[in-house]
Amino acid sequence: MRWGLEDVRVRRGRTLALDGLTMPADPSLVTVVVGGDGAGKSTCLDVLVGLVEPDAGTVRRPAKERIGYVPATAGLYTDLTVQENLDFTAEAYGLSGSEYHRKAAQIAERVGLAGARHRLGSQLSGGMQRKLAVGLALLHSPDLLVLDEPTTGVDPVSRAELWRLISAAAAEGTAVAVATTYVNEAARAAYVVLLEAGKALASGSPDDILDAVPGAVGAIQGAERPTPRSWRRGAGWRVWAPTGMLPDGVRPVDPDFDDAVVIAALARQRER
């Protein structure tokens, strides 16, 4: 593990916000933390960038100068223009001269704002704002890029463009850690952490997580919920049998990543 968290615990009052969480973030790879609201995704990233110090565990992160970070709420100044945002970020990271102009032009081009450098941040669409925020975080070519829900509330086209940016950054050698609520985005990652109530339900590559799904998964049509461990999937139901014995009439299927996430949560409930 180059960067990341190792067995990290964070206490918030009486509750454990993170409970023994391990999350690697290695160069050239995208790590995705997926979970619902309040699962601990933001805390996990806050620990990684140094906004929150853990109560226990090890955090490996590069120096501040080598981190790019976009919080869930913002990532740019909406009362500054695109160019002014680029200028501010460049100055903060000590970029200047031809290197800055080259990088700024490259980033503006990549996020599709080359022709809108004099527009105010507030005049950009939500998707454009998020793309610019990610672009700003990449301006100084960080070793570690940390993005907190960069695609939440963003239209599908902008989401795809954002992921193109993220993948390009990883391809250039950056270690990327992304938090998201969208399960389908986790399938794009090299490493996934399924987070619930501060604990990792499952972690590993998407294939590892699929391979580790316990029991059997099946599909069945019908209006009634077939078993307590069933969930809606399209017009029918998915059924999980922890013992591997599917009920009569249920057709066995290979679980996909969406199924794996639900099964991980059900398995945790079963343990309790």
Added chain:
Amino acid sequence: MRAMVAKEFRELRRDRRTVAMMVVLPVVLLIVFGYAASFNVHNIPTAVVGPGAPQAAALLRAPFHVTEVDTTAGKSAAEARLRDGQAVVAVVTGGSSPLVLMDGTQLFSVQTAENALAKMMPAGAAGSSVPPVQVQILYNPSLNTAWVMVPGLAGLILVFIGTLITSLGVVRERQAGTLEQLAVMPFRAWDVIAGKIVPYLMVAAVDLVLVVAVGMGLFSVPFAGNVAVFAVGAVLFLLVTLGMGVLISTVSQNQGQAIQLAFMILLPQVLLSGLIFPVSSMAAGVRWISYVLPLTYFIEIARGVMLKATPISALWGPIGLLALLAVVVLGLAVARFRRDLAPSAGKAPAQARTREPAAT
């Protein structure tokens, strides 16, 4: 409509600060300002000098409060007492008739003193025990209100910019979520704090020059003293107000809360700093509040330097207290702001380890 009223009350119940502002504040303000809002001066510090000083001092009754009797001092020493704020009235004996000097920057004290003198010497009354006196009002001979108000108002404007605008500037950053991003950027906490404060300091300084210039141009307010002394007082005062602005921002989650708090701090400064009501007229129970308000000291410095050319040697008191307030308020603000920028910095327990290799 009932549903709406019930919803409003439920929301209000959870917004404790607004409830406090609506219920507690008016009562507190009424009590404080009821005791503070007084134009009646009961105590006029008076210096009596010259060969006949003891006899003259013996004739003076309330509201004159004789603070000094000096048979060896003359008119210039008496003027110095007024200029340096040690006395508001000085009686100079030794001439053909006693000369009463009054500090025209203390409007209400002078008016009270003139009335008291008139009562002591009924016009044309033969056989009066008090000899006829000559009255000379210094620094503001026509008792022009604008001359006294402009230096104070300049201070009030600085409180407004320093406290309200600064707190809004910082809270806006917090609300937008950019503050946590700044915390991750390679800035030292101090860079962020100074970077946030310096622009407001500069704008406020320009504003101060503008207000004083307009006051001088439109209302013919004099600037008799040393600009450097005024500048020292103004900078210290600005640091206190900016510190209060940052402090407000650290305890406010949104701009509405910041405005509420800023007004809670602004209002007492308007009424209790001596801007309108003389501090010496306030009831002792509320007067102490005046002495912890920075505007009280700035007004003393601004009026002294602008109208009376008070030298720095006579202003060490208010300058020192402003410096002390600046250190305390700004120190507190910076400490709290630092905590916001690096919430748990330096508090990591022994079993947690953070590895940050040096930048390459």
